[in-house]
Amino acid sequence: MAKKKPTILVVNDDGITAPGIKVLLEVMQEIGDVVVVAPDSPQSGMGHAITIGKPLRLDKIDLYEGVEMYKCSGTPVDCVKLSVNKIFKGKKPDLCVSGINHGLNYSINVLYSGTMSAAVEGAIEDIPSIGYSLDDFAHHADFSHTRSYVKTIAEQVLLNGLPKNTLLNVNFPNINKDIKGIKICRQANAKWFEEFDERLDPYEREYFWMTGKFQLNDRGEDTDAFALANGFVSIVPTQFDMTAHHAIPELNSWSFDDK
Amino acid sequence: MAKKKPTILVVNDDGITAPGIKVLLEVMQEIGDVVVVAPDSPQSGMGHAITIGKPLRLDKIDLYEGVEMYKCSGTPVDCVKLSVNKIFKGKKPDLCVSGINHGLNYSINVLYSGTMSAAVEGAIEDIPSIGYSLDDFAHHADFSHTRSYVKTIAEQVLLNGLPKNTLLNVNFPNINKDIKGIKICRQANAKWFEEFDERLDPYEREYFWMTGKFQLNDRGEDTDAFALANGFVSIVPTQFDMTAHHAIPELNSWSFDDK
Numbered sequence: 308m309a310k311k312k313p314t315i316l317v318v319n320d321d322g323i324t325a326p327g328i329k330v331l332l333e334v335m336q337e338i339g340d341v342v343v344v345a346p347d348s349p350q351s352g353m354g355h356a357i358t359i360g361k362p363l364r365l366d367k368i369d370l371y372e373g374v375e376m377y378k379c380s381g382t383p384v385d386c387v388k389l390s391v392n393k394i395f396k397g398k399k400p401d402l403c404v405s406g407i408n409h410g411l412n413y414s415i416n417v418l419y420s421g422t423m424s425a426a427v428e429g430a431i432e433d434i435p436s437i438g439y440s441l442d443d444f445a446h447h448a449d450f451s452h453t454r455s456y457v458k459t460i461a462e463q464v465l466l467n468g469l470p471k472n473t474l475l476n477v478n479f480p481n482i483n484k485d486i487k488g489i490k491i492c493r494q495a496n497a498k499w500f501e502e503f504d505e506r507l508d509p510y511e512r513e514y515f516w517m518t519g520k521f522q523l524n525d526r527g528e529d530t531d532a533f534a535l536a537n538g539f540v541s542i543v544p545t546q547f548d549m550t551a552h553h554a555i556p557e558l559n560s561w562s563f564d565d566k
Numbered sequence: 567m568a569k570k571k572p573t574i575l576v577v578n579d580d581g582i583t584a585p586g587i588k589v590l591l592e593v594m595q596e597i598g599d600v601v602v603v604a605p606d607s608p609q610s611g612m613g614h615a616i617t618i619g620k621p622l623r624l625d626k627i628d629l630y631e632g633v634e635m636y637k638c639s640g641t642p643v644d645c646v647k648l649s650v651n652k653i654f655k656g657k658k659p660d661l662c663v664s665g666i667n668h669g670l671n672y673s674i675n676v677l678y679s680g681t682m683s684a685a686v687e688g689a690i691e692d693i694p695s696i697g698y699s700l701d702d703f704a705h706h707a708d709f710s711h712t713r714s715y716v717k718t719i720a721e722q723v724l725l726n727g728l729p730k731n732t733l734l735n736v737n738f739p740n741i742n743k744d745i746k747g748i749k750i751c752r753q754a755n756a757k758w759f760e761e762f763d764e765r766l767d768p769y770e771r772e773y774f775w776m777t778g779k780f781q782l783n784d785r786g787e788d789t790d791a792f793a794l795a796n797g798f799v800s801i802v803p804t805q806f807d808m809t810a811h812h813a814i815p816e817l818n819s820w821s822f823d824d825k
Contacts, residue, residue: 354614354643355677362773363762384613384678388760389774415690417808418614419643424677427808431674431757463820472755473810475817491817493809496731498690501647503622514621515648544813549676549686550752551732554803558734558750561722563715 313339313401313465316390316429320350320383320408320421323370327407330450331439332374334457335404338465342400344390346421347378351410353421355428356382365389383425391432402465403429406439407457409448413440413478413531413541414495414523423476427547430474435464437474438545442481442535449482456489456540469544476543480535490539495530497523572598572660572724575649575688579609579642579667579680582629586666589709590698591633593716594663597724601659603649605680606637610669612680614687615641624648642684650691661724662688665698666716668707672699672737672790672800673754673782682735686806689733694723696733697804701740701794708741715748715799728803735802739794749798754789756782 315335319328323345335341344365364380377394379386383405391399408422417423422438429436439457441448460477469475476494480486499519508514523532531541574594578587582604594600603624623639636653638645642664650658667681676682681697688695698716700707719736728734735753739745758778767773782791790800 349619352616352618354612354616354683356613356615356641357611357678358776359611360608362765362775364771364773382615385776388776389762392760392762393764393774415806418683418686418806419616424613427677459822463822467820470810470813470816473813476808489822491814493811493814494807496807501651503648503651505652506621512623514623515652516621517617517644517647542817543808544810544817545808546810546813547674547677547808548753548755549735549802549804549806551729551803551805552752554729554732554805555750555752557729558801558803561726563718563722563748 315339315341316400316403317341317343318383318386318403318405318425319345320353320425322346322349323376323378325409326447327409327450329371330454331404331407331457334454335461337458338461339401341374342394343374343376344379344386344394346383346386347380350383350421352419353382354419355384355424358382358385363389365393383421384428387425387428387432399432399434402461403434403436404439404461407450407453408440409446410444411440411442411478412438412476413535414497417476417494417545426474430472431547435469437461437464437477439477441479452482452486453479472546474545476545478531478535478541480538484538486540487538490534490541492531492534492541492543493529494543495523495532496525497521497532574598574600575659575662576600576602577642577645577662577664577684578604579612579684581605581608582635582637584668585706586668586709588630589713590663590666590716593713594720596717597720600633601653602633602635603638603645603653605642605645606639609642609680611678612641613678614643614683617641617644622648624652642680643687646684646687646691658691658693661720662693662695663698663720666709666712667699669703670699670701670737671697671735672794673756676735676753676804685733689731690806694728696720696723696736698736700738711741711745712738731805733804735804737790737794737800739797743797745799746797749793749800751790751793751800751802752788753802754782754791755784756780756791
């Protein structure tokens with residue numbers, strides 16, 4: 308008897324028409340039965356935002372022949388929540404993949420990224436989940452070198468499963484870098500140093516454009532930043548317990564009595 | 567010579583007119599020099615979203631006498647980024663406090679919460695940061711029982727400092743619970759079970775309202791959920807390294823060669 312094909316939920320944050328999600332759904336079609344649910348407009352930088360107090364739309368569309376696809380008016384995380392509840396109706400998919408993002412989501416970017424937050428939400432829903440991102444912001448970025456890796460990593464996750472409450476954050480170097488292989492990494496310690504470009508609107512009122520420089524504060528050779536800089540695909544096993552467990556004893560020594 | 571008063575940045579996600587931020591800024595005025603920067607509209611559930619590709623507004627307003635206040639068109643995290651850059655101009659405040667949120671932000675809610683994400687952003691900026699939340703969603707929630715705790719916790723943070731890359735997530739029981747004291751906790755393992763109320767708009771098109779039930783999957787007595795249920799103020803030391811460090815050895819044993 309033929310083995311049942313896995314069902315795969317494909318999401319992203321760049322929106323349903325982004326080339327990156329097309330590559331991802333094509334690769335996933337080689338592995339399983341695909342359902343695509345993605346925002347109807349770009350949602351980069353939406354982090355783990357959800358839509359509260361506003362209604363959501365979810366509409367089936369025929370964008371690519373033979374692919375079950377839905378566009379959603381909400382955030383990437385909304386897409387996952389709506390899919391699980393209204394499309395899969397509680398019968399969860401075997402895999403949730405997010406991306407392929409136009410732009411890296413390594414290091415601290417995992418917090419700001421809608422792509423990664425959708426994958427985190429998949430993991431919260433107990434679905435083995437992977438976020439994929441490429442070091443190229445361009446709309447017409449070349450994803451060709453990522454395909455075999457995207458497939459292998461998804462197959463390995465389906466084969467081995469993932470530890471409880473763990474997902475994968477996969478980042479790819481740009482096409483111009485020779486890929487040397489895969490490295491399992493930790494998230495590099497870094498931050499964005501923002502600058503705000505100050506302008507006047509046609510009514511003489513001030514407004515700001517946010518720009519930023521990425522500041523790597525980590526010389527470790529076991530980080531995603533180091534792996535990517537050296538031509539490797541980085542995989543960071545990712546979790547969502549924000550507790551600083553190591554700080555609990557210190558806080559227990561504080562004196563809170565003076566109230 | 568008198569000791570210099572600390573400078574304190576006050577932010578929230580419920581918006582600049584929320585009663586919770588008024589309580590917070592009043593308590594902080596007893597401790598230091600306060601600057602308030604908050605969204606011009608409610609931003610609950612915005613998580614760590616930032617505004618990319620759209621301009622931001624930041625306008626000084628006189629809402630409460632003698633308080634330096636600004637309203638911002640962006641997300642809670644945008645408020646922190648804009649404050650550091652355009653108001654404090656790199657001379658960082660001594661403390662960043664967020665809230666007091668109308669509604670709890672314990673357990674998994676830390677991921678969805680704009681209140682907590684603003685505090686996380688403060689910590690990323692290397693500012694000692696605290697998020698405060700109350701178990702009452704009502705606009706006219708009674709915050710009176712939180713004041714002495716809010717002050718003591720802030721004073722302790724100013725006195726002791728916080729471990730590197732660590733902030734505090736403080737949650738208060740409702741006024742109707744006798745507060746028994748403070749407990750240092752870990753984030754409880756839980757998730758939201760969503761339901762989507764399905765309706766038709768006046769044009770006969772389908773839309774959804776998200777509702778959810780909180781599912782606690784954790785019987786530990788060291789969690790924030792347990793502390794709150796038993797009448798304690800919960801403090802979870804919180805960090806933002808999403809790496810699942812424990813999963814790195816297992817992933818290193820996988821076979822990625824078949825590409």
